[in-house]
Amino acid sequence: PQVQKEVVRTPGASILVSLMKLRRRGRRVIHQARLQNPQVRVVVNGGNCEGNDVNWVHMVHHACAPCDKGTPLGFRLRNRLFRWLSRRDERRSIRAARLVIANSQKTKHELMENLGIPEERIRVVYLGTDPKEFAPLTGEERQEARNRFGLSERDVVLGFVGALGWDRNKGFDVLLAACRRLLDQASFPLRVLAAGGGALDYWRTESARFGLQGQVQLVGHTTSIREVMAAVDLLVSPTRYDAYGLAVHEAICLGLPVIVARTAGVAERFPLELSDNIVADADDVEALARRVLTCIKELSDVRRRFQSFSEKLRSYSWKDMAQELVSLVGMPN
Incomplete structure (x- = not known):
């Protein structure tokens, strides 16, 4: 299979702007891929992009409460805005998917409880490893x-x-x-x-x-x-x-x-x-x-x-x- 990398650069270290750029670039790439082959399968990650096909979930923002008590006000405001946007995008993208892949049973249950995803639409696939890179230490x-x-x-x-x-x-x-x-x-x-x-x-x-x-x-x-x-x-x-x-x-x-x-x-x-x-x-x-x-x-x-x-x-x-x-x-x- 061929792999094409699309780099979305972070302007001024702004995560919020980067998320918007990532979604825009993702929509464009998906559109181009479907023009070339209407039967192509599209896999997206969480709320990063809407593909209306397969969503591979590595985090459920709705299940993760902020732990920022006592931190600077500016950070708390940015953190809450980021979480609000992440949850909004998560709802749109994951609920639109035909198949949702979770990285653990925990994630699966959080998708069901927080986003109302039917169990029959979710499959669990655990993460793998590189057995050579992570061979036992000497x-x-x-x-x-x-x-x-x-x-x-x-x-x-x-x-x-x-x-x-x-x-x-x-x-x-x-x-x-x-x-x-x-x-x-x-x-x-x-x-x-x-x-x-x-x-x-x-x-x-x-x-x-x-x-x-x-x-x-x-x-x-x-x-x-x-x-x-x-x-x-x-x-x-x-x-x-x-x-x-x-x-x-x-x-x-x-x-x-x-x-x-x-x-x-x-x-x-x-x-x-x-x-x-x-x-x-x-x-x-x-x-x-x-x-x-x-x-x-x-x-x-x-x-x-x-x-x-x-x-x-x-x-x-x-x-x-x-x-x-x-x-x-x-x-x-």
Whole structure:
């Protein structure tokens, strides 16, 4: 198959203007494709564009409440406007689709409950992975990564991968609060290595407010996720909303143990024997701290228990996912 890339540039970093440009460009591309072949199948993503055919949903804006209390007024106003527009576009695009593909059972139920999409129009296709790129980490990789980030072998390192903007949806504030409690009761050197772009100065200030300025290292936006994860002992994701949670998925593929909130779609894939690593309430700081402490004390055993789950996730590649999508969508004559 041929792939043609259409780049929609972000003017002045304005997401709102970019969304409008993306929808306009999408309509044009779809129109041209249907002129060339009226039987062509059109797959769009969420509210980004209206295709009236297949919609592949990676987030349900109606199910994601804003987590911006206490943030600057300007951000809150822009955030609320963005969410209003996203929900409006989401209603139009998804309700018009003949087939809706969800990335988790969680997303499927949110589509049914929030948008009234009939169950018979929804199919669930989980995300795949690159089994080579996310093959289990080696001891040499771990040592090199620790050296790269200035971490010692004695350090117990918690990893976090997610947006670090003003919005607290990904739960980094919960992780900081849990780490503060751990420092008060743990006898080991605790460190946090966080990857993700956004309001880094704000989170440095927050880290200092919790008394963690010497424990938290903010990497910022990076394309070297494997290197970041190689340096950590345990990935922690207390996200308040995540339709799936690809970072958690990839960490498990790499052989890392993970703690995740039940509000992430990927949590539904955890086998029963790993259910203790699912936190029921993303805002429960005490429960998160307890689970982190238990995992650290039993780290070797926890790693071992994640092995079979890691193998299972690596066995389903991006190619496998693509084949499943094609079998659902079909191809034009």
